[in-house]
Amino acid sequence: MSDDRLFLSTDKPPAEPASLVDDFTPGLITQANHHLCPGCGEPIAIRAAMEAAEELALAERTVAVFGIGCYTAFAHNLDVEVVQALHGRAPSVATGIKRMLPEGFVVTFQGDGDMVNEGLQEVLHAAARGENITCLLLNNGVFGETGGQMTTTTTLGQRTKTSIEGRNPHQHGHPILLSDLTATMDGAAYVARCAVNNAGNVARTKRYITRAYESQMAGAGFSLVEILTMCPTGWFVDTLEGPEYLQNTLAPVHNIGELKTP
Amino acid sequence: MSERVLIEGSEAMARAAVAAGCRFFAGYPMTPFTELLEHMAGLLPEVDGVCMNAESELEAVGMAWGAATTGHLAATGSTGQGLSLMQESLSEITNARLPLVVFNMARGQGDYFQATRGGGHGDYRHIVLAPMDVPEAVELTQLAFDMAGQWRTPVMVLGDYYLAHTYQAVSVPSFDTAAPEVPNWALDGSTGGSGAAKIVSPLGGGVEGEEGFDLGAHYAACAAHIQAMATGVEPLIDAGFCEDAELVVAAYGSVGKFVRYACLRLRDAGHRVGYIRPITLWPFPSEAVHKAASGSAKAAVYEQNMGQMVDDVRLATMGTVPVEFIGGPSWDHSGFGIGPDINVPDISERILETMP
Amino acid sequence: MNSPLAGERELMLTGIGGQGVQLAAQVIAQGAIADGKEVLVFGSYGGMMRGGNTDSTVVISDQPIEAPPVLSATWSAILMHHQYWAPLRVLISDGGLVLVNTSVFEDQLDRDRYRVVEVPATDVATDLGNPLLAAMVMAGVYGRTSGLVSLDGLVEGMRRSVPPYRSQLIEANEAALAKGWEMAA
Ligand SMILES: Cc1ncc(C[n+]2csc(CCOP(=O)(O)OP(=O)(O)O)c2C)c(N)n1
Ligand code: SF4
Ligand SMILES: [Mg+2]
Numbered sequence: 164m165s166d167d168r169l170f171l172s173t174d175k176p177p178a179e180p181a182s183l184v185d186d187f188t189p190g191l192i193t194q195a196n197h198h199l200c201p202g203c204g205e206p207i208a209i210r211a212a213m214e215a216a217e218e219l220a221l222a223e224r225t226v227a228v229f230g231i232g233c234y235t236a237f238a239h240n241l242d243v244e245v246v247q248a249l250h251g252r253a254p255s256v257a258t259g260i261k262r263m264l265p266e267g268f269v270v271t272f273q274g275d276g277d278m279v280n281e282g283l284q285e286v287l288h289a290a291a292r293g294e295n296i297t298c299l300l301l302n303n304g305v306f307g308e309t310g311g312q313m314t315t316t317t318t319l320g321q322r323t324k325t326s327i328e329g330r331n332p333h334q335h336g337h338p339i340l341l342s343d344l345t346a347t348m349d350g351a352a353y354v355a356r357c358a359v360n361n362a363g364n365v366a367r368t369k370r371y372i373t374r375a376y377e378s379q380m381a382g383a384g385f386s387l388v389e390i391l392t393m394c395p396t397g398w399f400v401d402t403l404e405g406p407e408y409l410q411n412t413l414a415p416v417h418n419i420g421e422l423k424t425p
Numbered sequence: 426m427s428e429r430v431l432i433e434g435s436e437a438m439a440r441a442a443v444a445a446g447c448r449f450f451a452g453y454p455m456t457p458f459t460e461l462l463e464h465m466a467g468l469l470p471e472v473d474g475v476c477m478n479a480e481s482e483l484e485a486v487g488m489a490w491g492a493a494t495t496g497h498l499a500a501t502g503s504t505g506q507g508l509s510l511m512q513e514s515l516s517e518i519t520n521a522r523l524p525l526v527v528f529n530m531a532r533g534q535g536d537y538f539q540a541t542r543g544g545g546h547g548d549y550r551h552i553v554l555a556p557m558d559v560p561e562a563v564e565l566t567q568l569a570f571d572m573a574g575q576w577r578t579p580v581m582v583l584g585d586y587y588l589a590h591t592y593q594a595v596s597v598p599s600f601d602t603a604a605p606e607v608p609n610w611a612l613d614g615s616t617g618g619s620g621a622a623k624i625v626s627p628l629g630g631g632v633e634g635e636e637g638f639d640l641g642a643h644y645a646a647c648a649a650h651i652q653a654m655a656t657g658v659e660p661l662i663d664a665g666f667c668e669d670a671e672l673v674v675a676a677y678g679s680v681g682k683f684v685r686y687a688c689l690r691l692r693d694a695g696h697r698v699g700y701i702r703p704i705t706l707w708p709f710p711s712e713a714v715h716k717a718a719s720g721s722a723k724a725a726v727y728e729q730n731m732g733q734m735v736d737d738v739r740l741a742t743m744g745t746v747p748v749e750f751i752g753g754p755s756w757d758h759s760g761f762g763i764g765p766d767i768n769v770p771d772i773s774e775r776i777l778e779t780m781p
Numbered sequence: 782m783n784s785p786l787a788g789e790r791e792l793m794l795t796g797i798g799g800q801g802v803q804l805a806a807q808v809i810a811q812g813a814i815a816d817g818k819e820v821l822v823f824g825s826y827g828g829m830m831r832g833g834n835t836d837s838t839v840v841i842s843d844q845p846i847e848a849p850p851v852l853s854a855t856w857s858a859i860l861m862h863h864q865y866w867a868p869l870r871v872l873i874s875d876g877g878l879v880l881v882n883t884s885v886f887e888d889q890l891d892r893d894r895y896r897v898v899e900v901p902a903t904d905v906a907t908d909l910g911n912p913l914l915a916a917m918v919m920a921g922v923y924g925r926t927s928g929l930v931s932l933d934g935l936v937e938g939m940r941r942s943v944p945p946y947r948s949q950l951i952e953a954n955e956a957a958l959a960k961g962w963e964m965a966a
Contacts, residue, residue, distance in 0.1 A: 191618065222617035223614060223615050224615070224617070225614050226494070226613075238628075239624065239631060242617060242621075243617035243618070244614050244616055244623045244624065244625075245625070246491065246494045246625050246626070247521070247624070247625070247627060249487075249513060249514060252483065252490075252514065255479070255483070255484040255490075255491065256487045256491035256494075258484075258488050258491060259477075259492035259494075260495055262449070262477070263448070263475065263491075264612075264614065268614065288480040288484060429814055430814070431814055431822065559821075587849070587850050590823065590850075591822070591850040593819075593820065594813075594814045594821075686786075692784070767851065768853045769849070
């Protein structure tokens with residue numbers, strides 16, 4: 164794995180000796196050699212989620228439930244207990260776990276295709292039930308793993324493999340703003356949306372995830388953190404253009420900020 | 426064992442499930458499964474268990490999946506359409522090697538193939554137990570939980586409207602409220618941070634990119650496990666009067682009880698007819714069926730469908746006796762699987778017409 | 782060889798909703814269990830509203846029950862009302878036992894085919910203070926004439942069958958069972 168920015172940022176030889184990727188790997192991620200694309204936002208989001216768990220000392224009570232998407236690769240890369248669920252079905256699996264382990268900490272990792280397309284009813288029902296779990300939505304506005312097709316969160320005008328001329332409301336309908344929808348539900352305690360396209364947003368992401376975890380540990384009810392992530396591959400843009408594309412395409416529609424706090 | 430009580434099939438199965446250690450149930454109402462769900466909702470809180478009235482069958486099976494990962498005995502169930510919805514999960518739960526009991530309260534017998542062929546995607550099978558009446562349902566419910574735990578696999582109990590709504594005198598086992606033993610593969614979060622946190626996945630275990638993570642090897646192990654069940658699960662069958670029978674009739678479940686009764690009456694009237702009633706539908710008791718039918722001139726299969734188990738009987742007998750299908754679909758106005766043709770005189774007549 | 786069916790006795794009950802047909806079936810079945818017998822009961826699955834069709838099947842034996850839940854022949858019958866009894870009429874076995882509630886039943890019976898016991902159950906129940914006790918009177922008569930359930934069994938069966946919110950009726954029910962038993966002497 165290489166980070167292009169390291170090479171672009173300087174033309175001088177490095178001032179310090181090289182350090183291994185492992186040095187930067189948070190404690191609860193077992194190895195850094197994931198198979199996700201360079202410039203992908205999902206590892207950043209997962210890293211924030213694992214750092215937050217570590218800082219709140221949740222490691223020894225966590226069960227993470229994974230949906231199906233590119234992030235699924237991390238199911239085998241974490242040093243917390245993991246249940247691999249089906250595409251869209253993580254919230255009900257998480258429900259079964261949490262009901263049997265009320266003292267446990269249960270978090271789902273799902274993409275927009277997983278949570279907002281295939282499994283929309285699952286997340287809404289879990290929210291309505293006030294299920295005391297945390298769902299993390301890694302929203303890149305496309306089905307990344309299957310090659311960049313339109314999802315329900317794809318924004319108007321956004322070009323994907325199945326909306327080649329851009330998403331057109333007459334033909335493709337309108338995007339679902341999941342966090343806004345969930346925030347209207349009584350069972351939802353904490354709902355926030357953030358992004359990982361710059362350092363400030365990454366810090367904010369970790370802050371929001373931490374608040375969601377705290378709300379679960381306080382027994383407040385359902386929590387959702389939607390994290391806008393880059394998918395340069397599925398967006399068909401250069402790796403380095405991902406953050407800006409996110410800012411211009413997803414962020415104006417899926418607005419960043421806390422939508423509901425306990 | 427507690428005292429004998431008059432109890433409806435649904436309640437008897439619910440009580441047997443809780444007595445067998447079931448501590449989690451999730452379901453979505455559908456006749457004739459609904460009463461089982463209602464009884465579980467009433468009973469599970471007595472033992473600090475959880476019953477979820479799930480928002481759909483998709484979610485019911487998902488919840489049961491999650492509960493099963495914690496090592497507590499979990500169950501779900503439904504009827505035809507609901508089972509169809511659950512198949513994707515049932516297939517993957519099998520590959521995740523999780524114990525689960527599935528109560529399939531079917532409408533009629535049209536779902537034999539769905540129940541015995543895996544039902545969902547992938548190359549797998551479930552153990553399927555088909556009780557003929559309430560006392561047997563109590564026994565097989567206990568067995569289902571035992572087998573699910575022993576083999577770490579979903580086990581299906583296949584019932585129907587008749588079973589759900591018949592009252593019979595049975596001894597219902599009492600509840601054991603002692604905290605159940607949690608198996609070592611179960612999750613409770615505690616191995617996090619150890620460097621070797623557990624994972625429960627239909628894709629197998631191991632750390633990606635390292636030795637031990639190999640989807641091909643996992644699927645091979647799953648296939649080997651199905652094979653081990655196929656040969657290791659003891660096939661159960663009930664058979665009678667086959668030694669000197671001219672005709673042997675096969676049937677399963679509640680309908681099997683009608684057929685069995687018809688055969689008993691025909692025997693009383695001097696007809697040389699025998700019956701075979703497979704109790705494990707998978708693994709199918711092929712050897713026993715073969716043996717029971719081999720002495721007779723002919724075999725017949727009665728099912729409340731277009732002919733599904735008849736294929737298994739033909740495979741079991743391998744052409745050694747002619748096998749005739751004498752059943753057929755039969756529905757009353759309710760659509761719940763009550764068959765106007767499912768009565769002893771009509772069944773007896775078909776049997777007599779088939780006698781060699 | 783002794784047939785496994787030899788000891789099985791079937792009872793079918795018919796009436797209109799509100800006559801206590803389901804309760805009578807329960808009391809007889811529970812009574813048989815209290816006496817240590819094997820029992821199977823299958824109620825009708827249609828809407829059992831007041832005034833509508835209601836029937837029930839009970840099978841009693843000393844051995845595990847071989848009969849399936851839906852029967853095509855019955856050794857005995859309790860006819861609380863004639864309105865919905867046509868399907869049952871043809872199922873009564875030759876030489877069987879038929880208890881008829883003569884207070885309301887208005888139809889012909891094939892008296893040469895089976896033994897008919899006439900019970901003015903609704904009138905007797907009215908004399909006891911409540912026409913709704915008719916089914917209990919019938920159950921009492923049935924226990925004794927059939928020889929299948931003891932009076933103690935019936936009383937115990939009734940106690941198990943009456944829902945808690947009806948417990949004030951237990952005494953009256955017991956009196957009705959005893960009255961029926963006495964009438965069958
Ligand atoms: C029932 C089902 N349908 C389709 C798929 C194929 N599939 C795998 S990943 C995926 C897209 C995932 O999209 P998303 O959740 O947004 O994750 P991303 O890859 O974008 O991170 C699809 C459609 C599947 N696994 N299961
Ligand atoms: S396709 Fe998109 S979401 Fe998937 S790894 Fe690549 S960049 Fe990430
Ligand atoms: Mg996506």
